[in-house]
Amino acid sequence: MKKFKCGVCANTVYFENFRCLNCGHALGFHPGRLEMAALAPGRDKRLREARRGPSSPMVYCANEAHGVCNWIVTSHPDSGFCDACVLNRTIPNLADPQNVRAWGDFERAKKRLIYSLLRFGLPLDGAPAGKGPLTFDFINDAVTGHLDGVITIAVGEADSVERERQRQAMDETYRSLLGHLRHESGHYYWMLLIEDTGRIDEFRHLFGDEREDYGAALERHHVQGPPPDWSLRHVSAYASSHPWEDWAETWAHYLHMVDAIDTSVAHRIEPRSTRFFSGTARAIRGQDAYRSNSFSTLIERWVPLTLALNDINRSMGHSDFYPFVIPEIAVAKLGFVHRLIRESTT
Template sequence: MSPQPRCPYCRHFVYLDALTCPECDATLAYNMVERQFHGLRNGQTVIDDEVWHSCSNRGWGCNWLVRDDAESGRCISCRLTRRRPEANDTVALEKLAKTEEAKRRLLLQLADLGLPITPWYVTKGGLGFDLVSSLSHGERVTIGHANGIITIDLAESLDDRREALRVRLGEPYRTMLGHLRHEVGHYFQNVLLTDESAWTRCRELFGDERASCRDALQRHYRTGAPEGWQASYISEYATMHPWEDFAETFAHYLHITGTLQTAAAIGIRLDAAVTSLRDTDVVPLESYEDRPVHSLLKDWEWMSRAFNRINRSMGFGDLYPFTLVPAVRTKFEFVHDIVTRAPLSTEEQYALTLPEELERT
């Protein structure tokens, strides 16, 4: 189900984080179940005879809706945030708004893929987010995942700080959405690998995750990636430990499927009659659930080349500065398989988690 980012009044395009329409100035809020914007009057709207309210965190940029009979005034996304800056830390809260925006985009994509989410407040080990800043009161914050909880350093929403880290670590890509996609890969590795045969295949491809993470971390930052790593890994960081290889591959799967979905939703395609890239058309799909992974990666190969050319024409680096070598493609096939065989379909997830677990807890 693709997003419908249009104003319900004037039908003008609006971005997913919009609070108002840039054309008619209408006050808007987003219903993630329908993937549609609705107009707000006095902070509420009616959808299918049910009253919905704006999220109580709207003052900090959240534009999602909450059902009238929900026991919490916070939307689904905001309720997954376990920790956030103190109310008097306005500087950190400003950074929180941008990170929450990235988290909402992540959750929409996970729902589109039909991936099951059990919140941290429903069961131990459920998905949650600690969004805190290393610039607040000298708190030490390490981006990572532990027992379902993803920790993000809000300080990295500062472009100069994040770019400095990217350069120092030799990374070609570093964004808040990228952090979230990587860390949620750790969560879903435990959720989606449900039997020993799946773990055995995972270990054949990525390595044995039972190896010491601490030793791997020390070795990685002492000696760097092994020579020739490009033949087997998507990134240098993926070489550090099997956990990180899986999470990096999962994150790139989300990068690719999310960008192709957006391209499909706005009608971007490569027309062989006019493009210099291909002799046949390339038409990206909103979903590759019923397609083999080579179809997904073939479309991405050509669309990413087009996107890279667009970026270069504006003086930027490549949109996707990575190479998908055969070994990495095999890893993508494994991720594609476990994602498309997830326990719940998208429709079942809406029916089971949105009305009951997330809104009524």
């Protein structure tokens, strides 16, 4: 995530801000420009950009009224919703204040996912590939998962206590709302980028044959656990359960990697890198991680960043920032994700 500035006073503002804390101007995220806009009252209860030349009137997403969205409507004016909220199919009953709070947490995580997809230039609608749009259900008493383009997230995942209970019960090292969304989005983009394309053979060479019985594979994983040598081939234990899950976990880790590198560059905290093969240290240049053509450069930047941030977290008495070790085979899988995104968005 890059840093943003107020268009009026140039104060640093953040992705979730509704208002500049320095000058008080309203703020809205413009998904078409991937920028924060400083806003002022316009005509007919609409908004205009403050201190800019003539521009089209702007309106907040309808979900701004609930305090869960600061995005500007750009592509779906008839719906009243922004590019991210229009993807919602189901939300919980907002008469319950706990549901409103949980939905706010969900929207903040989902907006970060959508921001990354827009930065990559990935489609949010699979119509050209004969698929439906990316769709979200955020509901009570649900099982988190993906089916035919619909990502379902259980409301309980927004409860930090419940999420930690589930993390321990599932023997996971990491569990977050954003992590779930990135993982489940991987299933959607498998449909768009791999299924019914010429890339399926390369996928099977790296991840395995997805035609393996999915239900039986998950049942085996939950009963028996991962194979003893899973860490030699996968980014996580769950990735070893089935090729689809290996892909989704790898996709999620790639999104973790790119957005964290992007944020570290924005804050100028990226450490020096040691090249894997030469063993020499060199200064990192601030290349755009979302546009890098070289996966080897990305992974060279990622490893020292995770080591540094893990140490910082430990200094504060917290668990590791990135509690994973990436084996060489998983690096190749991450490289496959990188190539697919580049080839699909150029």
